[in-house]
Amino acid sequence: MADQVRHEAGTLPGAQAMRLPADMLLVASVIFCAALFGIMTRPVGFLAAFWPANAVLLGLMIREPRLASFGGWIAAFAGYVAADLVTGGTLRMTLWLTAANLTEALTGYVLFRALAEDHRRMRWPQSIVVLFAVCCCAAAMSAFVGAGVSTAYFGRDFATSLELxxxxxxxxxxxxxxxxxxxxxxxxxxxxxxIDLSAQGLRRATPAIALAASILLGSLIGGPGSFAFPVPALLWCAVSYSLFATASLTLCFTIWGMVIITGAFADLPADTDLVAWGKSIRLALALIALAPLAVASINANRNQLLKRLKDMVEHDEMTGALTRATFLERSERHLSQDGTAAVLMLDIDRFKSVNDRHGHAAGDVALVAFAAAVRAALRPGDLFGRLGGEEFAVFLPRATQAEAQALAGRIRRAVEERPVDIGDGSRLTITVSIGLALQATIARPSLDALLATADAALYQAKAGGRNRVETAA
Structure with a gap:
């Protein structure tokens, strides 16, 4: 109840008002730094070669909706204006550019908020295409507002400025x-x-190393096609790394491509249309970036589905405990590796009477509550499996006798102290009998021998009055 009160208090208007200045400062600082970085990439006579501030603002507002308040947008405005003014921008041009930047972020925010959460987090295979469409709309709206800057300050016609x-x-x-x-x-x-310098660590780093090498090769060879050299390595990274890692590496590749474009301006013939040349290469970089992002998104979605399928196969659907086959397989593996181990056999006392008196639905509720109580008492790394019906087992790797007995007692108390609400306003109290077997007490330790010994101890616990722990001699 105290946690609930604290949680609710955190959503009160007063609490939001207390957090607003900190949120505004955060937004203003982040946008100031991002805009300052972009300003530093401005070649003479052009706008910024790489401008991350709008995407950073849009990402912040989507990831943290509380920042997308009126105060948050005002703070972003202040960050843009401050960065431009401290680097010598005129007030008129600064306000114009800031209006275009905020238009892009606001357009993207409105469109993204209309999408499902899985699209916003790029969890579906088609999410990259949706993201690209939103980026196109946001860039177009920003261009209509800001293209006049190039016309007014750099003497270009409006259509060319719009395209650029x-x-x-x-x-x-x-x-x-x-x-x-x-x-x-x-x-x-x-x-x-x-740093992992093992063979496995080096193999995992190979795609990133290949990307760095291809970027270096492209820089050395140069030419209009050099920005395409890293594409195979980018795809390799996409099938090897997470979506975030792939997106970060793709960003590095694109920044490098922008730098190559900007640096190549000085080497082009005098009659070259620099605007058309740069525009074409930037669009090519954006389209190239979609490939590794789409591959990484599909790969992440596939891995998530495989993990979900594996969980369904390895875990009991009702209780969440490991299935019998998975429990035995993992316990065998631990037993062959660990020097000491213990096994607990658990059986819910008089479970048949629960089904007979209250119905199988109540029995299912009791099983779920029992499993939750057992899991809460286990240590990290302990294995909990359902062997059948109301019979469960726990494998305790590297457990001494004292540790195993203490944990078994903790499980017994946790089950007894957790009332089971069977849905009709009444509650049941269930208990468990536990048999404990230690690897050190068996002449020829094997999992079958441990389970058999623990099962014999379980029957002793049942015969001794139930709701108790019996350790095999």
Missing amino acids: WFSTELANTTVMLPVMLAAPRLADIRLPRR
Whole structure:
């Protein structure tokens, strides 16, 4: 109840008001830094070669809806304006550019909010196509607002400015937004304690190494087709890494491609149409980026389906315990590796009377409650399986006698203390009898011998009055 009160208190208007200044500061700071990075990529006479700020803002608003308040958008406006003004931008041009940037982010936000959550997190195979369509719409809206900047300040006609703005923003958003949407929560990030230099670690790093090598090769050879050299390595990364890792590597590839384009301007013939040349390459980079992103999304969806199928095969549908075959297979593997182990045989006391008196539906509820109580008492790494009916087993790897007895007692108490609500307003109290066998007490330890010994101890616990733990001599 106290947790519920605290949770509800966190959603009160007063609590939201207290968090608003911090959220606004966060949004303003992030957008300021992202915009500053983009400004640093501006070649003379052009807009930014790579502008991540709009995609970063859109990703923030989608991932954290509380930021998409009126105050959050005002903070984003302040971040854009501050970054441009501190780098020497004029107020008129800054406000114009900021209006175009916010138009793109707002358009993308409205469209993404209309999509399913799985699309927003790119969990479906077609999500990349949907994302690309949203990016096209957002880039187009931004181009209509901002294209006049190139006309007013760089002397280009409106149609050319429109095409240039659209192609640039489409490339920026297509490669940056997937990184924002696929990024794990900060609490879920686990940094490795050391670099894995084993053969397995090096094999896992090979696709990324191949990508770096192909980028280096493209830089050395140069030419208009050099940006396509890393494509095979990108696809290799897509089938080897997570969607977030693939999106991050694709982003690195695209930034490199943008740098190559910008750096090549000085080497082109004087009569080259730099705007048309750059526009074409940026669109090509955006379309190339779709391939590894789509492959990674499909691969992630396939892996998720395989994991779900594996869980269905390996776990009992009702109780969530391991199936008999899976429990025996995993226990055999642990037994061959660990020096000590213990097995518990568990049987719900008088379970048949529960079915007879209250019906099989109540018996199913009792089984689910029993399994939940047992799982809550186990240690990480312990195996819990359903052998059949109301009979379950627990395998305790590396458990001493004292540890096994303490855990068995904890399970017995947890089951007894958890009332079972059978749905008609009444509650049942169930108990469990447990037989314990230790690997060290068996002359020729095997899983079959451990289970048989634990089963014999279980019958002793039943004969001794039930709701007790009996350790095999």
